[in-house]
Amino acid sequence: MTTGCPTPARRPPASAGARRRGELGDFLRTRRHHLVRSELGLPPVARRRATGLRREEIATLSGVSVTWYTWLEQGRDIHPSRQVLDALARTMRLTPAEHTYLLSLAGHALPAPGPGRPADPAPGSMEHLLDALEGSPAFTIGVDWSVTAWNRAYTALYPAVRTLDPGDRNLLWSVFTDPAVRDLLPDWATTSRRFLAEFRAEAGPRLHEPACARVVDRLLRASAEFREGWESHDIEGFTSRERVFRTPAGILHFEHHRLAPSDHPELHLVIYTAVPGTGTAELMRQLLDVEGDARAEGGSEPGDGERNSPPGST
Numbered sequence: 189m190t191t192g193c194p195t196p197a198r199r200p201p202a203s204a205g206a207r208r209r210g211e212l213g214d215f216l217r218t219r220r221h222h223l224v225r226s227e228l229g230l231p232p233v234a235r236r237r238a239t240g241l242r243r244e245e246i247a248t249l250s251g252v253s254v255t256w257y258t259w260l261e262q263g264r265d266i267h268p269s270r271q272v273l274d275a276l277a278r279t280m281r282l283t284p285a286e287h288t289y290l291l292s293l294a295g296h297a298l299p300a301p302g303p304g305r306p307a308d309p310a311p312g313s314m315e316h317l318l319d320a321l322e323g324s325p326a327f328t329i330g331v332d333w334s335v336t337a338w339n340r341a342y343t344a345l346y347p348a349v350r351t352l353d354p355g356d357r358n359l360l361w362s363v364f365t366d367p368a369v370r371d372l373l374p375d376w377a378t379t380s381r382r383f384l385a386e387f388r389a390e391a392g393p394r395l396h397e398p399a400c401a402r403v404v405d406r407l408l409r410a411s412a413e414f415r416e417g418w419e420s421h422d423i424e425g426f427t428s429r430e431r432v433f434r435t436p437a438g439i440l441h442f443e444h445h446r447l448a449p450s451d452h453p454e455l456h457l458v459i460y461t462a463v464p465g466t467g468t469a470e471l472m473r474q475l476l477d478v479e480g481d482a483r484a485e486g487g488s489e490p491g492d493g494e495r496n497s498p499p500g501s502t
Contacts, residue, residue, distance in 0.1 A: 204396035209263040211395060212293040217261050218421040219280045220246055227281075250275040270296050285389050285425030292393045310337035310455065317457070323472050325442070326459045332399040333359040333387060336455070341472060344479035345433065345440075345460070346372065358403055360387055364411040374434050384417045385424035392423075430463060437474045441466040 221240045225232060230245065232238050241249075247257040252272055259266050273294055277287040310318075310328045318326050318339040325345040327338035335349060335357045343350055348368050349357065356362070362369050363380050370376045394400045407414040426446055433440040442460035449455060462468035 205265070206263065207396040208293050208295075208393065209265065211392060212290070213261040213263040215290065215293065215421045215423075216276070216280075218419075219282065219286070220261075223280060228279075246276070246279060250279040252276070268294055283423070283425075286423040288425070289389050289392050289423045311452065314449065314452070314455070314457065321459060323469060323476070324459055324461050325472075326457065329359055329456050329458060330399075331394060331454050332391070332397075332403050334399075335359055335362075340479065341476060344472070344475040345435065347479070347482070360384070360403060361407065364407055364414045372433050372435065374432055374439075379431075380413065381417050381422065382424060384414065385422040386426050388418075388421070389423045389425055431460065435471070435475060436478075437471040438467070440468045440471055442468065 220243070223241050224239055225241065226238060228241070228249065230241070233240075233242075243258055243261065244254050247254040250257070250272075252275065256266070256268075256272070257276075260268060270291070273290055273296065274287075277290055282290065314328055315337055318328070318337055321339055321341065323341055325339070325342040327342050327349075328336050330336055338349055346362075346369070348362075348366060352362070356365075360383060363373075363376075363383055373379050391400045391404075395404065404418070408418065428443060428445045431442045431444045433442065441463040443463055445459045445461065447457045447459070449457065462472060
């Protein structure tokens with residue numbers, strides 16, 4: 189005779205469609221809760237709460253039925269039209285990046301992304317381009333933000349990239365778990381949330397894929413800051429901008445750019461170019477000299493093949 193509670197039956201894993209619908213519902217709910225009522229011409233509700241709309245209010249303002257909108261938030265297997273989603277985006281005052289994200293989750297962003305191959309190393313032509321960017325730290329990332337190749341200037345800026353376990357060589361993982369990155373970024377709190385919002389904007393339709401799911405699941409377990417940011421469902425498209433780094437040589441100011449090669453559209457090339465008039469170019473030369481000395485002492489030369497080991501390799 190057995191005692192105690194029976195073991196519940198294991199639920200089958202959610203399908204890709206179910207995960208996207210769940211993400212769509214969570215996204216709509218968080219955006220609804222953050223809306224400022226006065227900006228939409230609505231009075232405060234109980235306890236003088238000034239933010240957050242009811243489902244009924246969103247549905248009325250968007251011209252859709254309450255039942256239909258409720259089903260969307262519940263992740264039901266329904267297929268909202270582009271017009272319905274556009275109306276919700278207008279009511280919720282979504283940014284262009286958030287609007288695109290909403291459409292992609294509902295299957296309206298075309299073309300839909302094909303399966304990514306984030307573990308593939310960067311092609312040789314991309315490594316040659318990285319080498320040509322001598323004074324500008326540069327690296328490539330895959331669809332799950334795994335760092336697949338980098339140049340010597342990036343090693344000078346972030347030396348740990350050479351010694352990281354291949355499975356941990358991921359931009360988002362490093363930002364949220366490596367203390368050296370926190371020291372490197374004087375604006376870490378702002379930059380880390382920005383990176384998370386950009387990652388989510390790009391990875392939303394791929395969250396069911398093993399590579400992206402692994403990154404998110406690991407970070408949810410490892411970082412309280414990531415968990416808090418992930419629950420906010422913030423979405424932000426990438427824009428070129430100025431970045432600041434704190435290094436042993438001094439404070440560096442870069443312009444942050446990202447490009448996608450036409451023959452490898454799922455591989456992004458990230459480049460930091462020195463801001464003129466900030467002394468960054470000279471400080472980078474100092475860091476490169478230090479990095480060169482470290483290579484000489486360690487007996488490692490550029491082109492030794494370690495920089496593009498795919499994640500998960502040995």
